[in-house]
Amino acid sequence: MTDSAKPTLLVIDGHSLAYRAFYALPVDNFSTKDGQHTNGIYGFLSMLVNLVKAEKPTHLAVAFDTSRESFRTREYTEYKANRSESPAEFKGQIPLLQECLGAMNIPVLLKPDFEADDILATLATQGAAAGYNVLVCSGDRDTIQLVNDDVTLLYPNVQGVSQLKRYDRxxxxxxxxxPPEQYPDIAALVGETSDNLPGVPKVGEKTAVKWLKQYGSLQELIDNADKVTGVVGGNLREHLDDVRRNRKLNRLLTDVELALGPDELAVNPIDAQAVREIFARLEFRALLPRVLEATGADQATSDAASAPAVAMPATTEPTGADLQAWLEAATAEVGLTVLTERGLPQRLGLATSDSAIEAAWDAEASAVLIPWLVSDAPKIMNDAKAQVKALRRADVVLGGLAFDTLIAGWLLRPSFPDKTLGHLVERFLDETLPEADPSQLVPETEGATPGQLSWFTVRVAEALRADMPDSVTTVLTDIEVPSLLVLADMELAGVAVSHDELSAFSAELGTRADSIAQQAFTTIGREVNLGSPKQLQEVLFEDLQLPKTRKTKTGYSTDAAGLADLQRTNPHPFLDLLLQHREATKLRQIIESLDTAIGADNRIHTTYVQTGSQTGRLSSTDPNLQNIPVRNEESRRIRAAFQVGNGYETLLTADYSQIEMRIMAHLSEDPGLIEAFNSGEDLHRFVGARVFGVDPSEVTAAMRTKVKAMSYGLVYGLSAFGLSKQLRIEQSEAKQLMLEYFARFGAVRDYLRSSVEQAKIDGYTETIFGRRRPFPDLSSPNRVLRENAERAALNAPIQGSAADIMKIALFHIHDELRAQGLASRVLMQIHDELVIEVAPGEWDAAEQIVRTRMGDAASLTVPLDVQIGRGANWDEAAH
DNA sequence: CAGCACACGTA
DNA sequence: CGTACGTGTGCTGT
Structure with missing residues (x-):
């Protein structure tokens, strides 16, 4: 009988329940795009949610085995020895499940040398003694012995974990x-095949129960074994030792020393943000709301919002001399928030760690604020770029930007999805930023004022600084913040794009696509949506009976590579028309998105997302100007529509040639590669000559293609398999090519190997300038995850160093153009290329600045080569 | 209507 | 079974 006044302690055997779930749910339906299986985790958490909702435990813990070894295996080496290795698909799931439980603030209990059931037994015993209703949830029958008036067992039925049977006394x-306390006696007699504990032959549950009833206890039975009649009686006498051993081993320990007792297992609020993150990683969606609901986290967050851990200062609104006095008193860094309205400043919030003020952006206040804003007085902002732009539109050039919390958070953890100050407040302060509910006309909770936002920003910065290694702080101060100010200018400047040229091209492509579609329909005798992979699969693999291509999640691939392969082996007019249609519609789509992005000033203003990559690169959105087609003649018409703007003379493009291979040469110190770059010879020709043992003049186009693919592939962690596929050569030939390559450029291989090894030790990689990227998966037991992490870790220092170098060059160029009073300006950055708009008469000066600043942005053991082009449009300016 | 899968553009 | 991105379309599930 449960007493509702008593607290309820729920203790769960994590391993056994997750294992049950693993077999109950189809493994194929539960895996992430990285190949991590998640069915056991999902099933366990799903069961847990149901359990929490139904039983409403006040105290909760999950116990795990630490390994297969325990005091039982030492006592009896055969114990569980018949258990086969758990499937590879299951193994990696336990650590991830423990991570989930961690995020949910549910204690995970482990004790080396003991099994999870011993932990459950101990807690159940302590809990019952301390006045709890105890619920034990386990898939191991031995836990039946724990049941008594205070302890109930929840045992999964054969179907899995969705149904739990309640066993009270x-x-x-x-x-x-x-009765429960006698169950181990039955088990000892019958034996437990799954634990490799043989019992008395021919004795099953029925006989065991009969004997126990007859003799009263196992001990009595053993003492009177000679009185038991029949064949089974003989068997019993022969196996008495087994029975004694079984009974000894199936007794659960109730006095394991644990780090936490029942009273310390009180249910805590979950870390909603952490749960979101890990669920995102595991690609659980439906589960999140269920978890939040069951744990009351949706409620908890709004409660926390009204009660931050540290009291917010009230925001005052000083004016005139008072405002002046506040600014003069704030000698330390000041948090700054510029509230904007349609891209212009509206209100400003300023704060130190104990004071917050705000001011409307009007003539009176700005007269006092502008000198402070443009001064070197140090300022801390969150996601400063948009605010810097707003100020600049008001002709205020912000000075003294010392710290951007959003960028700092990203530098510390580039993989985290933090996008707002609210996220940072949760993660780094463990508090909740008050936010008005936008769905309510009159929100119940008030949002933070700009002054309070600045106060939070200052405090988040303080927390971040405490976590930031020096090298990361240097990257923030010396690379990211200066870049931010330049990116703001670039976005404001935009790039002139001709609507007329784009729309003419779009119309042409539209007509062409329609005509191609009609022809394609004729060849197959029906009309389908050529943009639907699903319908295309029907046409290709059912109607036309073409051989199957690469498998995808939903069927077979219809991508360009696959279609080209099909065309080679099974030529069909439809295939070629489909490819042409794809090309025309894709181009048209890119053109349309660019066209709609052209502003009233005839220019496109992209947004560079400074925190948009894990490596340090920028990303570009609305629209993305970093993926404008270039690889074929026709598509370059799009680039031709990017033109020099009014008041300017020409476009200058500048790009680093082979910057990643140069960084590879620098980092690996490979003498051959260094010589290649110092020789002035074409890189791939030089490498080809070495690899194939011929004179550079004898390197054929085919040889050059091969070493080029090899060189680039190295930077990405390419395998012989991948190389053979890329070059359409035998795997053996690819392997041979790699061997020859490394025979000549061995230091490259050594560097790549050692850099991954170092990353495994450190847990992160580092660029030349100290930018870090953590790689927790390098130690994952899951091979797919681990090998993916290894390739990414191999690439990160190289791609990241290139990104660092480009950012340094970018702000050096910008700053020097300004310093020399030139009007020429940087418009675009495409990873290793810059596009600059040159004002009349400034070509020579601008070219000089660009060449010099890109060339000396970093001092490597090989020179940084810069290619410059000039033209009235982007296509012409390409060299 | 949101989110997924696919396909494809760039460095 | 090669890294890093963003976007548009079709389609499915809420």
Whole structure:
């Protein structure tokens, strides 16, 4: 009988329940795009949510085995020895499940040398003694012995974990015919095949119960074994040692020393943000709301919002001399928030760690604020770029920017999805930023004022600084913040794009696409949506009976590479028309998106997302100007529509040639590669000559293609398999090519190997300038995850160093153009290329600045080569 | 209507 | 079974 006034302690055997879930749910339906299986985790958490909702435990813990070894295996080496290795698909799931539980603030209990059931037994015993209703949830029958008036067992039925059967004292007696404390006696007699504990031959549950009833206890039975009649009696006498051993081993320990006792297992609010993150990683979606609901986290967050851990200062609104006085008193860094309206400043919030003020952006206040804003007085902002732009539109050039919390958070953890100050407040302060509910006309909770936002920003910065290694702080101060100010200018400047040229091209492509579609329909005798992979699969693999291509999640691939392969082996007019249609519609789509992005000033203003990559690169959105087609003649018409703007003379493009291979040469110190770059010879020709043992003049186009693919592939962690596929050569030939390559450029291989090894030790990689990227998966037991992490870790220092170098060059160029009073300006950055708009008469000066600043942005053991082009449009300016 | 899968553009 | 991105389309599930 449960007493509702008592607290409820729920203790769960994590391993056994997750294992049950693993077999109950189809493994194929539960895996991430990285190949991590998640069915056991999902099933366990799903069961847990149901359990929490139904039982409403006040105290909760999950216990795990630490390994297969325990005091039992030492006592009896055969114990569980028949258990086969758990499937590879299951193994990696336990650590991830423990991570989930961590995020949910549910204690995970482990004790080396003991099994999870011993932990459950100990907690159940302590809990019952301390006045709890105890619920034990386990898939191991041995836990039946724990049931008593205070302890109930929840046992999964054969179907899996969705149904749990409740065993209280009565239910055990009904099912097994003996009280719970006698169940181990039955088990000892019968034996437990799954634990490799043989019992008495021919004795099953029925006989065991009969004997126990007859003799009263196992001890009595053993003492009177000679009185037991029949064949089974003989068997019993022969196996008495087994029975004694079984009974010894199946007794659960109730006095394991644990780090936490029942009273310390009180249910805590979950870390909603952490749960979101890990669920995102595991690609769980439906589960999140269920978890939040069951744990009351959706409620908890709004409660926390009204009660931050540290009291917010009230925001005052000083004016005139008072405002002046506040600014003069704030000698330390000041948090700054510029509230904007349609891209212009509206209100400003300023704060130190104990004071917050705000001011409307009007003539009176700005007269006092502008000198402070443009001064070197140090300022801390969150996601400063948009605010810097707003100020600049008001002709205020912000000075003294010392710290950007959003960028700092990203530098510390580039993989985290933090996008707002609210996220940072949760993660780094463990508090909740008050936010008005936008769905309510009159929100119940008030959002933070700009002054309070600045106050939070200052405090988040303080927390971030404490976590930031020096090298990361240097990257923030010396690379990211200066870049931010330049990116703001670039976005404001935009790039002139001709609507007329784009729309003419778009119309042409539209007509062409329609005509191609009609022809394609004729060849197959029906009309389908050529943009639908699903319908295309029907046409290709059912109607036309073409051989199957690469498998995808939903069927077979219809991508360009696959279609080209099909065309080679099974030529069909439809295939070629489809490819042409794809090309025309894709181009048209890119053109349309660019066209709609052209502003009233005839220019496109992209947004560079400074925190948009894990490596340090920028990304570009709305629209993305970093993926404008270039690889074929026709598509370059799009680039031709990017033109020099009014008041300017020409476009200058500048790009680093082979910057990643140069960084590879620098980092690996490979003498051959260094010589290649110092020789002035074409890189791939030089490498080809070495690899194939010929004179550079004898390197054929085919040889050059091969070493080029090899060189680039190295930077990405390419395998012989991948190389053979890329070059359409035999895997053996690819392997041979790699061997020859490394025979000549061995230091490259050594560097790549050692850099991954170092990353495994450190847990992160580092660029030349100290930018870090953590790689927790390098130590994952899951091979797919681990090998993916290894390739990414191999690439990160190279791609990241290139990104660092380009950012340094970018702001050096910008700053020097300004310093020399030139009007020429940087418009675009495409990873290793810059596009600059040159004002009349400034070509020579601008070219000089660009060449010099890109060339000396970093001092490597090989020179940084810069290619410059000039033209009235982007296509012409390409060299 | 949101989110997924696919396909494809760039460095 | 090669890294890093963003976007548009079709389609499915809420």
């Amino acid at each position: 009565e239910a055990v007696i009904e099912r097994y015919g003996v």
